[in-house]
Amino acid sequence: MVVMTNLGFHPNAYLSRKRNVKRGLISRTKILDVLEGEQGKALAVAQEAQLNYRVVLYHLRLLEAEGIVSRKNGRPFNWEVTGIGQQRLET
Numbered sequence: 001m002v003v004m005t006n007l008g009f010h011p012n013a014y015l016s017r018k019r020n021v022k023r024g025l026i027s028r029t030k031i032l033d034v035l036e037g038e039q040g041k042a043l044a045v046a047q048e049a050q051l052n053y054r055v056v057l058y059h060l061r062l063l064e065a066e067g068i069v070s071r072k073n074g075r076p077f078n079w080e081v082t083g084i085g086q087q088r089l090e091t
Helices: 022-037 042-049 053-066
Strands: 069-071 078-081
Touching: 022 042, 022 053, 022 078, 042 053, 053 069
Parallel strands: none
Antiparallel strands: 069 078
């Protein structure tokens, strides 16, 4: 189960080409938290993040357009974090 921390949103949840609303930032933070641990299929990410499958696909495509995530081995529903973007700061 993914739990939001008191530190706020994941640094890579902010998109440069899209308006960043709170609901989207929360969803992208949950998705990135799941994918940081390991690569995964969109359905598994949706279940782990407790989000609707279509919401996860929508945000994965947005994150892919920004270069934050990519499809592993070109598979349509297998995703991984690319390592591009800001890294979390350890406290």
